[in-house]
Amino acid sequence: MKNSRREFIKKSSAATLGISALGSAAFSAKSYARIIGANERLNVAIAGLGRRVGAFYEPISLPSSNVNLLYLCDVMTSQMDRTAKAFSERVDYQPKLEKNILKVLEDNELDVLINATPDHWHAPGTWLALEQGKHVYVEKPCSHNPYEGEVLMALQKKYGKVVQMGNQQRSAPESVEIIKAIHDGAIGKAYKAVAFYSNRRGEVVNQTKAPVPEGLDWDMFQGPAPRREYTNDTWNYNWHWYGWDYGTAETGNNATHELDVARWALQVEYPEKVQVSAAKNHFLDDGWTMYDTMEASFMFGDNKVIQWDGKSRNGYNTYGSDRGTIIYGSEGTVFVNRGGYKHYDRDGNLVKDSKSAGNEAGTQLGGGGDMSTLHVVNFFNAIRGTEAQNSNIEDGAISTLLCHLANISYRVDEDLICDPSNGHIQNSKKGKELWTRNYEKGWEAPKI
Numbered sequence: 001m002k003n004s005r006r007e008f009i010k011k012s013s014a015a016t017l018g019i020s021a022l023g024s025a026a027f028s029a030k031s032y033a034r035i036i037g038a039n040e041r042l043n044v045a046i047a048g049l050g051r052r053v054g055a056f057y058e059p060i061s062l063p064s065s066n067v068n069l070l071y072l073c074d075v076m077t078s079q080m081d082r083t084a085k086a087f088s089e090r091v092d093y094q095p096k097l098e099k100n101i102l103k104v105l106e107d108n109e110l111d112v113l114i115n116a117t118p119d120h121w122h123a124p125g126t127w128l129a130l131e132q133g134k135h136v137y138v139e140k141p142c143s144h145n146p147y148e149g150e151v152l153m154a155l156q157k158k159y160g161k162v163v164q165m166g167n168q169q170r171s172a173p174e175s176v177e178i179i180k181a182i183h184d185g186a187i188g189k190a191y192k193a194v195a196f197y198s199n200r201r202g203e204v205v206n207q208t209k210a211p212v213p214e215g216l217d218w219d220m221f222q223g224p225a226p227r228r229e230y231t232n233d234t235w236n237y238n239w240h241w242y243g244w245d246y247g248t249a250e251t252g253n254n255a256t257h258e259l260d261v262a263r264w265a266l267q268v269e270y271p272e273k274v275q276v277s278a279a280k281n282h283f284l285d286d287g288w289t290m291y292d293t294m295e296a297s298f299m300f301g302d303n304k305v306i307q308w309d310g311k312s313r314n315g316y317n318t319y320g321s322d323r324g325t326i327i328y329g330s331e332g333t334v335f336v337n338r339g340g341y342k343h344y345d346r347d348g349n350l351v352k353d354s355k356s357a358g359n360e361a362g363t364q365l366g367g368g369g370d371m372s373t374l375h376v377v378n379f380f381n382a383i384r385g386t387e388a389q390n391s392n393i394e395d396g397a398i399s400t401l402l403c404h405l406a407n408i409s410y411r412v413d414e415d416l417i418c419d420p421s422n423g424h425i426q427n428s429k430k431g432k433e434l435w436t437r438n439y440e441k442g443w444e445a446p447k448i
Contacts, residue, residue: 165396
Protein backbone atom coordinates (compact mmCIF):
# COMPACT_ATOMS: atom_id res chain seq x y z
CA MET A 1 0.00 0.00 0.00
CA LYS A 2 1.29 3.45 -0.86
CA ASN A 3 0.94 5.66 2.22
CA SER A 4 -0.21 8.84 0.52
CA ARG A 5 -2.10 11.69 2.10
CA ARG A 6 -3.82 12.49 -1.22
CA GLU A 7 -5.04 8.92 -1.69
CA PHE A 8 -6.32 8.86 1.87
CA ILE A 9 -8.26 12.11 1.60
CA LYS A 10 -9.85 11.08 -1.69
CA LYS A 11 -11.31 7.87 -0.34
CA SER A 12 -12.28 9.02 3.17
CA SER A 13 -15.62 10.49 4.21
CA ALA A 14 -16.63 12.87 6.98
CA ALA A 15 -16.75 11.42 10.47
CA THR A 16 -20.02 10.76 12.29
CA LEU A 17 -20.74 9.72 15.85
CA GLY A 18 -21.25 5.96 15.66
CA ILE A 19 -22.60 4.56 18.91
CA SER A 20 -25.10 1.74 18.96
CA ALA A 21 -28.41 2.21 20.74
CA LEU A 22 -28.78 -1.46 21.73
CA GLY A 23 -30.54 -2.29 24.95
CA SER A 24 -28.97 -3.64 28.11
CA ALA A 25 -29.99 -7.24 27.44
CA ALA A 26 -27.35 -7.52 24.70
CA PHE A 27 -24.45 -6.92 27.09
CA SER A 28 -22.77 -8.33 30.16
CA ALA A 29 -22.89 -6.26 33.35
CA LYS A 30 -19.44 -4.82 32.70
CA SER A 31 -20.24 -4.06 29.09
CA TYR A 32 -23.54 -2.42 30.01
CA ALA A 33 -21.72 -0.15 32.43
CA ARG A 34 -19.75 1.16 29.47
CA ILE A 35 -22.96 1.87 27.51
CA ILE A 36 -24.53 4.05 30.20
CA GLY A 37 -24.23 7.63 29.03
CA ALA A 38 -23.42 6.48 25.51
CA ASN A 39 -24.68 9.72 23.97
CA GLU A 40 -21.73 11.45 25.58
CA ARG A 41 -19.18 8.65 25.26
CA LEU A 42 -16.11 9.51 23.20
CA ASN A 43 -14.40 6.92 21.01
CA VAL A 44 -10.68 7.58 21.27
CA ALA A 45 -7.54 6.47 19.41
CA ILE A 46 -3.97 6.95 20.60
CA ALA A 47 -1.36 7.22 17.85
CA GLY A 48 2.21 7.02 19.08
CA LEU A 49 2.81 4.60 21.94
CA GLY A 50 6.32 5.52 23.03
CA ARG A 51 7.49 7.08 26.27
CA ARG A 52 4.62 9.54 26.53
CA VAL A 53 1.80 6.99 26.40
CA GLY A 54 1.86 6.55 30.18
CA ALA A 55 0.30 10.00 30.47
CA PHE A 56 -2.93 8.64 28.99
CA TYR A 57 -3.49 5.50 31.08
CA GLU A 58 -5.27 7.28 33.92
CA PRO A 59 -7.44 9.83 32.05
CA ILE A 60 -8.69 7.18 29.63
CA SER A 61 -9.37 4.54 32.28
CA LEU A 62 -11.19 6.88 34.69
CA PRO A 63 -14.92 5.98 34.68
CA SER A 64 -15.72 9.69 34.93
CA SER A 65 -13.97 10.31 31.60
CA ASN A 66 -16.62 8.19 29.87
CA VAL A 67 -14.42 7.27 26.91
CA ASN A 68 -13.92 4.11 24.89
CA LEU A 69 -10.39 3.37 23.71
CA LEU A 70 -11.13 2.27 20.18
CA TYR A 71 -7.58 2.05 18.76
CA LEU A 72 -3.97 1.79 19.75
CA CYS A 73 -1.77 2.81 16.83
CA ASP A 74 1.99 2.72 16.41
CA VAL A 75 4.47 2.02 13.63
CA MET A 76 6.27 -0.50 15.88
CA THR A 77 4.52 -3.77 16.69
CA SER A 78 6.23 -4.22 20.06
CA GLN A 79 4.97 -0.85 21.28
CA MET A 80 1.38 -1.73 20.40
CA ASP A 81 1.68 -5.06 22.21
CA ARG A 82 3.24 -3.47 25.29
CA THR A 83 0.60 -0.75 25.50
CA ALA A 84 -2.27 -3.17 24.93
CA LYS A 85 -1.00 -5.22 27.87
CA ALA A 86 -0.75 -2.11 30.04
CA PHE A 87 -4.31 -1.05 29.20
CA SER A 88 -5.63 -4.58 29.80
CA GLU A 89 -4.86 -4.01 33.47
CA ARG A 90 -6.95 -0.83 33.46
CA VAL A 91 -9.96 -1.44 31.20
CA ASP A 92 -12.08 -4.56 30.66
CA TYR A 93 -12.11 -4.53 26.85
CA GLN A 94 -9.59 -4.77 24.05
CA PRO A 95 -8.87 -1.82 21.75
CA LYS A 96 -8.05 -2.53 18.13
CA LEU A 97 -4.37 -2.54 17.18
CA GLU A 98 -3.42 -0.77 13.93
CA LYS A 99 -0.04 0.33 12.56
CA ASN A 100 -1.44 2.70 9.95
CA ILE A 101 -2.82 5.97 11.31
CA LEU A 102 -4.54 6.62 7.98
CA LYS A 103 -6.71 3.52 8.47
CA VAL A 104 -7.53 4.60 12.02
CA LEU A 105 -8.72 8.00 10.84
CA GLU A 106 -10.98 6.38 8.22
CA ASP A 107 -13.18 4.94 10.98
CA ASN A 108 -16.35 7.02 11.20
CA GLU A 109 -16.96 5.83 14.77
CA LEU A 110 -13.79 7.55 15.95
CA ASP A 111 -14.35 10.89 17.70
CA VAL A 112 -10.95 11.76 19.15
CA LEU A 113 -7.31 11.35 18.16
CA ILE A 114 -4.63 11.57 20.83
CA ASN A 115 -1.55 12.33 18.75
CA ALA A 116 1.61 11.35 20.64
CA THR A 117 3.71 10.57 17.57
CA PRO A 118 7.20 12.06 16.88
CA ASP A 119 7.38 15.81 16.23
CA HIS A 120 7.26 15.65 12.42
CA TRP A 121 3.91 13.82 12.66
CA HIS A 122 2.25 16.19 15.14
CA ALA A 123 0.78 18.72 12.72
CA PRO A 124 0.15 16.32 9.77
CA GLY A 125 -1.58 13.80 12.03
CA THR A 126 -3.67 16.62 13.47
CA TRP A 127 -4.73 18.16 10.17
CA LEU A 128 -5.58 14.73 8.73
CA ALA A 129 -7.76 14.09 11.78
CA LEU A 130 -9.44 17.49 11.52
CA GLU A 131 -10.21 16.88 7.86
CA GLN A 132 -11.96 13.69 8.97
CA GLY A 133 -14.03 15.43 11.66
CA LYS A 134 -12.05 14.36 14.73
CA HIS A 135 -11.13 16.32 17.83
CA VAL A 136 -7.40 16.21 18.57
CA TYR A 137 -5.15 16.24 21.61
CA VAL A 138 -1.68 16.74 20.15
CA GLU A 139 1.50 16.45 22.15
CA LYS A 140 4.01 19.28 22.19
CA PRO A 141 5.39 20.75 20.03
CA CYS A 142 2.20 20.98 18.00
CA SER A 143 4.18 21.61 14.80
CA HIS A 144 7.51 20.86 13.16
CA ASN A 145 7.84 24.32 11.57
CA PRO A 146 6.08 27.70 11.82
CA TYR A 147 3.80 27.24 8.82
CA GLU A 148 2.32 24.06 10.30
CA GLY A 149 1.23 26.00 13.38
CA GLU A 150 -0.60 28.45 11.12
CA VAL A 151 -2.28 25.52 9.37
CA LEU A 152 -3.55 24.08 12.66
CA MET A 153 -4.99 27.40 13.82
CA ALA A 154 -6.73 27.91 10.46
CA LEU A 155 -8.13 24.36 10.27
CA GLN A 156 -9.38 24.44 13.85
CA LYS A 157 -11.43 27.49 12.95
CA LYS A 158 -12.57 25.90 9.67
CA TYR A 159 -13.77 22.62 11.18
CA GLY A 160 -14.77 23.88 14.63
CA LYS A 161 -13.24 20.95 16.50
CA VAL A 162 -11.49 21.04 19.86
CA VAL A 163 -7.71 20.92 19.44
CA GLN A 164 -5.47 21.03 22.51
CA MET A 165 -1.70 20.78 22.81
CA GLY A 166 -0.02 18.86 25.60
CA ASN A 167 1.12 21.98 27.48
CA GLN A 168 -0.22 20.38 30.63
CA GLN A 169 1.03 23.02 33.06
CA ARG A 170 -1.90 25.13 31.85
CA SER A 171 -4.07 22.72 33.85
CA ALA A 172 -1.95 22.64 37.03
CA PRO A 173 -4.00 24.23 39.86
CA GLU A 174 -0.99 26.00 41.42
CA SER A 175 0.12 27.40 38.05
CA VAL A 176 -3.40 28.59 37.25
CA GLU A 177 -3.60 30.23 40.67
CA ILE A 178 -0.32 32.13 40.51
CA ILE A 179 -0.66 33.20 36.87
CA LYS A 180 -4.08 34.67 37.71
CA ALA A 181 -2.50 36.45 40.67
CA ILE A 182 0.22 37.87 38.39
CA HIS A 183 -2.43 39.07 35.95
CA ASP A 184 -4.26 40.67 38.89
CA GLY A 185 -1.14 42.63 39.87
CA ALA A 186 0.44 40.48 42.61
CA ILE A 187 3.94 41.45 41.46
CA GLY A 188 3.03 44.75 39.83
CA LYS A 189 3.81 44.94 36.12
CA ALA A 190 5.33 41.65 34.94
CA TYR A 191 8.10 42.61 32.53
CA LYS A 192 10.51 39.68 32.24
CA ALA A 193 10.47 35.89 32.43
CA VAL A 194 13.39 33.47 32.52
CA ALA A 195 12.45 29.96 31.40
CA PHE A 196 15.00 27.20 31.99
CA TYR A 197 15.74 23.50 31.67
CA SER A 198 18.73 21.41 32.79
CA ASN A 199 19.11 17.73 31.95
CA ARG A 200 21.88 15.12 32.03
CA ARG A 201 21.39 13.48 28.66
CA GLY A 202 24.36 11.32 27.77
CA GLU A 203 26.29 10.35 24.69
CA VAL A 204 24.34 9.10 21.66
CA VAL A 205 25.62 6.71 19.02
CA ASN A 206 26.71 7.92 15.62
CA GLN A 207 24.32 7.07 12.82
CA THR A 208 25.24 4.27 10.44
CA LYS A 209 23.10 2.55 7.83
CA ALA A 210 21.30 -0.40 9.37
CA PRO A 211 18.47 -2.83 8.67
CA VAL A 212 15.02 -1.58 9.63
CA PRO A 213 14.25 -2.96 13.11
CA GLU A 214 11.91 -5.94 13.19
CA GLY A 215 8.29 -4.85 13.46
CA LEU A 216 8.88 -1.23 12.39
CA ASP A 217 7.01 0.33 9.47
CA TRP A 218 9.82 2.70 8.48
CA ASP A 219 7.87 4.21 5.60
CA MET A 220 4.98 5.17 7.87
CA PHE A 221 7.38 6.44 10.55
CA GLN A 222 8.81 8.87 7.99
CA GLY A 223 5.32 9.88 6.85
CA PRO A 224 5.52 13.53 5.71
CA ALA A 225 9.34 13.66 5.87
CA PRO A 226 11.47 13.10 2.74
CA ARG A 227 12.49 9.45 2.39
CA ARG A 228 15.92 8.18 3.37
CA GLU A 229 17.54 4.90 4.34
CA TYR A 230 17.24 3.77 7.94
CA THR A 231 20.12 4.52 10.30
CA ASN A 232 20.65 2.74 13.57
CA ASP A 233 18.94 3.92 16.73
CA THR A 234 16.79 6.52 14.95
CA TRP A 235 13.19 5.51 15.56
CA ASN A 236 13.10 5.00 19.33
CA TYR A 237 14.19 8.41 20.65
CA ASN A 238 17.34 9.66 18.95
CA TRP A 239 15.34 11.10 16.07
CA HIS A 240 15.23 14.13 18.39
CA TRP A 241 18.96 14.77 17.84
CA TYR A 242 19.64 13.30 14.39
CA GLY A 243 19.11 16.37 12.22
CA TRP A 244 15.92 18.26 11.38
CA ASP A 245 13.91 15.67 9.41
CA TYR A 246 11.95 14.51 12.45
CA GLY A 247 12.82 16.51 15.56
CA THR A 248 12.82 20.11 16.74
CA ALA A 249 15.86 19.86 19.08
CA GLU A 250 15.60 20.40 22.83
CA THR A 251 13.91 23.75 22.38
CA GLY A 252 10.97 22.17 20.59
CA ASN A 253 11.14 19.15 22.85
CA ASN A 254 11.09 20.91 26.21
CA ALA A 255 11.29 24.70 25.99
CA THR A 256 7.75 24.45 24.63
CA HIS A 257 6.52 23.99 28.20
CA GLU A 258 8.40 26.74 30.02
CA LEU A 259 8.15 29.27 27.19
CA ASP A 260 4.41 28.67 27.23
CA VAL A 261 4.26 29.46 30.95
CA ALA A 262 6.42 32.56 30.43
CA ARG A 263 4.24 33.85 27.60
CA TRP A 264 1.10 33.09 29.62
CA ALA A 265 2.44 35.03 32.62
CA LEU A 266 3.57 38.07 30.61
CA GLN A 267 0.44 38.07 28.41
CA VAL A 268 2.46 38.42 25.21
CA GLU A 269 2.02 36.80 21.82
CA TYR A 270 4.44 37.34 18.92
CA PRO A 271 7.96 38.73 19.44
CA GLU A 272 9.56 41.65 17.67
CA LYS A 273 13.10 40.30 17.84
CA VAL A 274 14.82 36.96 18.56
CA GLN A 275 18.49 36.57 19.53
CA VAL A 276 20.16 33.21 20.12
CA SER A 277 23.48 31.85 21.28
CA ALA A 278 23.69 28.07 20.96
CA ALA A 279 26.26 25.33 20.40
CA LYS A 280 27.05 21.66 20.88
CA ASN A 281 29.29 21.63 23.96
CA HIS A 282 29.26 18.00 25.14
CA PHE A 283 30.41 14.67 23.64
CA LEU A 284 31.64 16.51 20.58
CA ASP A 285 32.25 13.35 18.53
CA ASP A 286 28.94 11.58 19.19
CA GLY A 287 25.88 11.39 16.94
CA TRP A 288 24.11 14.48 18.31
CA THR A 289 23.98 16.81 15.28
CA MET A 290 22.55 20.04 16.74
CA TYR A 291 23.11 22.29 19.74
CA ASP A 292 22.82 20.89 23.25
CA THR A 293 23.07 24.29 24.94
CA MET A 294 21.02 27.38 24.08
CA GLU A 295 20.39 30.84 25.43
CA ALA A 296 17.65 32.76 23.62
CA SER A 297 16.00 36.13 24.11
CA PHE A 298 12.58 37.07 22.76
CA MET A 299 11.77 40.78 22.79
CA PHE A 300 8.14 41.90 22.79
CA GLY A 301 6.30 45.18 22.78
CA ASP A 302 5.87 47.17 25.99
CA ASN A 303 9.51 46.38 26.95
CA LYS A 304 8.71 42.78 27.88
CA VAL A 305 11.27 40.01 27.37
CA ILE A 306 11.43 36.24 27.73
CA GLN A 307 14.79 34.51 28.11
CA TRP A 308 15.40 30.80 27.59
CA ASP A 309 18.30 28.96 29.27
CA GLY A 310 18.40 25.40 28.00
CA LYS A 311 21.05 22.82 28.92
CA SER A 312 20.39 19.34 27.56
CA ARG A 313 23.57 17.67 28.81
CA ASN A 314 24.65 19.62 31.87
CA GLY A 315 22.71 18.80 35.02
CA TYR A 316 23.73 21.86 37.03
CA ASN A 317 20.55 23.40 38.42
CA THR A 318 21.38 27.06 37.85
CA TYR A 319 18.09 28.28 39.32
CA GLY A 320 17.70 25.66 42.04
CA SER A 321 15.52 23.33 39.99
CA ASP A 322 15.86 21.23 36.85
CA ARG A 323 13.16 23.21 35.07
CA GLY A 324 10.80 26.11 35.65
CA THR A 325 10.04 29.77 35.02
CA ILE A 326 10.92 32.93 36.95
CA ILE A 327 8.66 35.94 36.40
CA TYR A 328 9.94 39.39 37.40
CA GLY A 329 7.56 42.25 38.14
CA SER A 330 7.86 45.84 39.29
CA GLU A 331 6.76 44.81 42.79
CA GLY A 332 7.97 41.26 43.18
CA THR A 333 9.03 37.94 41.67
CA VAL A 334 7.49 34.51 41.16
CA PHE A 335 9.21 31.16 40.69
CA VAL A 336 6.87 28.50 39.25
CA ASN A 337 7.41 24.95 38.08
CA ARG A 338 5.61 21.62 38.11
CA GLY A 339 6.11 21.39 41.86
CA GLY A 340 4.21 24.60 42.68
CA TYR A 341 5.32 28.21 43.10
CA LYS A 342 7.06 30.71 45.37
CA HIS A 343 5.97 34.34 45.47
CA TYR A 344 8.46 36.97 46.69
CA ASP A 345 8.01 40.68 47.31
CA ARG A 346 10.30 43.32 45.79
CA ASP A 347 12.74 43.03 48.70
CA GLY A 348 13.08 39.27 48.14
CA ASN A 349 10.97 38.21 51.12
CA LEU A 350 8.87 35.06 50.67
CA VAL A 351 5.18 35.96 50.53
CA LYS A 352 3.75 32.54 49.74
CA ASP A 353 5.10 29.04 49.11
CA SER A 354 2.55 26.76 47.45
CA LYS A 355 3.69 23.20 46.83
CA SER A 356 1.91 20.90 44.43
CA ALA A 357 0.60 17.58 45.73
CA GLY A 358 0.96 16.17 42.20
CA ASN A 359 3.53 13.79 40.74
CA GLU A 360 4.22 15.17 37.25
CA ALA A 361 7.67 14.26 35.94
CA GLY A 362 10.33 16.96 35.63
CA THR A 363 13.12 16.02 33.25
CA GLN A 364 12.47 12.27 33.34
CA LEU A 365 11.65 10.63 30.02
CA GLY A 366 7.99 10.06 29.29
CA GLY A 367 5.54 9.28 32.02
CA GLY A 368 2.76 11.60 33.00
CA GLY A 369 1.08 12.48 36.27
CA ASP A 370 -1.73 14.46 37.85
CA MET A 371 -1.08 17.50 35.68
CA SER A 372 -1.34 15.50 32.44
CA THR A 373 -4.48 13.76 33.68
CA LEU A 374 -6.13 17.09 34.46
CA HIS A 375 -5.18 18.44 31.03
CA VAL A 376 -6.53 15.44 29.11
CA VAL A 377 -9.75 15.38 31.16
CA ASN A 378 -10.15 19.10 30.48
CA PHE A 379 -9.85 18.31 26.77
CA PHE A 380 -12.55 15.62 26.99
CA ASN A 381 -14.88 17.94 28.89
CA ALA A 382 -14.27 20.77 26.44
CA ILE A 383 -15.43 18.47 23.63
CA ARG A 384 -18.66 17.84 25.54
CA GLY A 385 -19.07 21.55 26.22
CA THR A 386 -19.08 21.09 29.99
CA GLU A 387 -15.79 22.91 30.63
CA ALA A 388 -13.79 25.69 29.01
CA GLN A 389 -10.50 24.70 27.43
CA ASN A 390 -7.51 25.51 29.59
CA SER A 391 -5.40 26.00 26.46
CA ASN A 392 -6.63 26.17 22.89
CA ILE A 393 -4.47 25.39 19.86
CA GLU A 394 -3.75 29.09 19.32
CA ASP A 395 -2.01 29.17 22.71
CA GLY A 396 -0.06 26.06 21.79
CA ALA A 397 0.88 27.19 18.29
CA ILE A 398 2.11 30.65 19.34
CA SER A 399 4.22 29.24 22.18
CA THR A 400 5.62 26.60 19.82
CA LEU A 401 6.47 29.34 17.32
CA LEU A 402 8.91 30.81 19.84
CA CYS A 403 10.76 27.49 19.77
CA HIS A 404 10.82 27.44 15.98
CA LEU A 405 12.11 31.01 15.81
CA ALA A 406 14.93 30.17 18.23
CA ASN A 407 15.84 27.10 16.16
CA ILE A 408 15.76 29.11 12.93
CA SER A 409 17.96 31.83 14.42
CA TYR A 410 20.48 29.15 15.43
CA ARG A 411 20.36 27.41 12.05
CA VAL A 412 20.91 30.58 9.98
CA ASP A 413 23.18 32.24 12.57
CA GLU A 414 21.26 35.52 12.47
CA ASP A 415 19.16 37.59 14.83
CA LEU A 416 15.57 37.65 13.63
CA ILE A 417 13.34 40.68 13.26
CA CYS A 418 9.70 39.59 13.37
CA ASP A 419 6.30 41.05 12.59
CA PRO A 420 4.67 41.47 16.04
CA SER A 421 1.24 40.79 14.55
CA ASN A 422 2.01 37.23 13.36
CA GLY A 423 5.63 36.37 14.11
CA HIS A 424 6.70 36.28 10.46
CA ILE A 425 10.42 36.80 9.86
CA GLN A 426 11.10 40.13 8.16
CA ASN A 427 14.87 40.42 7.83
CA SER A 428 16.44 37.05 7.03
CA LYS A 429 16.09 35.45 3.59
CA LYS A 430 17.53 32.18 4.87
CA GLY A 431 15.26 32.34 7.89
CA LYS A 432 12.17 32.83 5.73
CA GLU A 433 13.09 29.67 3.80
CA LEU A 434 12.79 27.67 7.02
CA TRP A 435 9.23 28.87 7.72
CA THR A 436 8.10 25.56 6.21
CA ARG A 437 9.84 22.34 5.17
CA ASN A 438 10.23 19.97 2.23
CA TYR A 439 7.57 17.24 2.35
CA GLU A 440 7.51 13.81 0.80
CA LYS A 441 5.38 14.01 -2.34
CA GLY A 442 1.75 13.44 -1.48
CA TRP A 443 2.13 14.62 2.13
CA GLU A 444 2.29 18.37 1.60
CA ALA A 445 0.73 20.75 4.12
CA PRO A 446 -2.69 22.19 3.20
CA LYS A 447 -2.77 25.66 1.70
CA ILE A 448 -4.28 28.33 3.94
